[in-house]
Amino acid sequence: MKIAYVHSICNRYDAISGAINNEIGWLQKRGHEVTFYAYSCEYDHLPHRQVEAERDVVFDLRFQESDLAIFHFGVYYPLFNTVIATPKSAKRLVIFHNITPKEFVSPAARETIDRSFKQISNMAFSQLVICDSETNRNVLSAAGVTVPTSVIPLSIQNIPKSVRSKPSFSDHVPRIVFVGRLVASKGVLDLLEAVRRILQASPNRRLQMDMIGNLSFSDPQVVEEAKCRIQTLESTYDGLSIELHGNATEVKKYQVLSEADLFVLPTLHEGFCIPILEALSNGCRVVTYENSNTPAISGGFADLVETGNLDALSATVSRVLEEVSSDSWRNQGGHALWAKSALQYTKQFSPDAVEAQFIRAVERFAGS
Template identity: 25%
Template sequence: MRVALDATPLIGTRTGIGVFVAELLRSIQALEQEGIDIEIAPYTLSVGARLRGKTQGAWVPIPAGKAATVWRRFKGPRIERFVGGVDVVHGTNYLVPPSSHPRLVTVHDLSFLREPVAASVPIARFDRAVADAVNTGAVVHAISNFVADEIRDRYAAPDVRVVYPGVHPRPSSREPKGTSPVLVTLGVTQRRKGISDLISAFGLIAQANKSVELHIIGPAGDDENRTNQLVGRLPASIAARVQRIGFVDDEERDRRIADATILVHPSHYEGFGLPVVEAMASGTPVVTTTGGAIPEIAGDAALMVDPGDVDALASALTHVLEDEQIRAHLIQAGRDRAARFSWADTAGGLIDVYDSFL
């Protein structure tokens, strides 16, 4: 079985979707070595990457931002023109090209509908792209049951398959926890990520807890200015305990998650919530929200509050910081929960979907 797979998300700063594609490819290749009959034919839609010599696999000479419009208007070119003969086509990031063979499109969430003002024009086009994929017969891959239900409601999609992303097993931090408790949050500074809520909550708990620190890890997004303003409004002694770390590589990301006292994921909406599962696998307690798919993914292994409730978030963080028993419970429950998600299962589940087309 030969599968054309969109590798465009691997280019540039690695986001959650890039992690998904990288781990899927790695896990499929591992299964291929075990005798599974599958060959991945990656393709890339980025003109800039082509110019820099960083394309993954075959290059499709259409800018990613215009691909949906081109494919909708002209019903082509078919992907086989660029990658050769295939049995299945998998669009990993909302877009799937025309093909004479079965097509699968991965939809990670519908955040572009929830924040239309914050969404950029290319992201807003994803609504039409998903609708076009469904209307032309593509099967939809959703990364959670929550997202699957949203897709069915929005697009009346007749065939939606749920396959969860995974997480690697990982040991707890080998470094002793510092004397100062550290709250870590990961994500782009977008409004839906709730980082501004966390800063406000941190301002409340840091008045009583004179040593707690907040580390914000991730690139700048549409809420960057407001994030900086909120930090600037904190008393100087508290603002000094907020570290803006920016983008980090995978190794440092894993280390910082494992070393954290609490992983805080205050998002208003998630299609899955990968940092939640990563922290659980690392033995780090999680405080998060009930936004989107998070309750489905976290189960009873995290302390959850309503999205946007700053007082409740501050109370939950204080509870975990001060109660050793609840920390121990969250650590063990988190490890048990994370064991349900593996990249091998993700690859195997998607290969089962590919097989169902043949």
């Protein structure tokens, strides 16, 4: 089967790009011929054709000869308009990753969000929309999209076979980790404020925090504000160490997660949220705001906090830090039992499990 894939980019440290990379590999393993159209692609092994405008896709012979066209959509990009010009003989499938509501983005980005919600109407030209989550499917329903939909989750990489004990069990320095874009909607500044309140109440507490975020997709103002707050906190509290990693490699990210006791993400909106699953698979307790897809994706393993309630966030993080520092957690099997259950939960999102769902859905839809 000849398959055309369309998206704006496929870059490292980006969840949608990671999904595209996985899916194309899965389809190629099945013997399908894939051509990927995008403005840029950082994965050299993908069958990428660099384009500059819609015409470069529409008039390409491979696109015109395709049996199936797959479009990813999560924010406005002009190439998504080519779904309208897909050959009549080709099936049309859209994979939807949600759109961040404009109240959660910077003023400069709000026009793009408005255009994104308008561009959802292009889905009327598709014959099936696959959503990452029920949360995302509900967004489409609210937007008036009536084409058939199904739900297939994203996958997470490098799920460990087992979870080892944490370094804090021996050095007695609990570790917090944050993974996400450094933007207001991910709550990075709320996290830093919560840490400040915790240390203000316990100035002698020892604490290490690692923050990993894709700087290419972050808000420069939020990044600078975070750096200023980190400097102030570290100069005020001798027992605190914070490292802002920026574009960490996958190896570094999983090393940090494997060593962390607690993952904190005070996010305002999530369509899926791979970092929560990555944290759970590595034996991290999770604290997150309760909204959008966070209750569903955490599977009952997270401590959910009222969105925007800094008092509750600070209190919950402080409580969980005490729990993961306790003898019952470290030495009497508390962590081992919890981590085993959390790891088992995340295995349903393994690449093999999601690949089977994805291939079955795509080939059934295409009739191959």
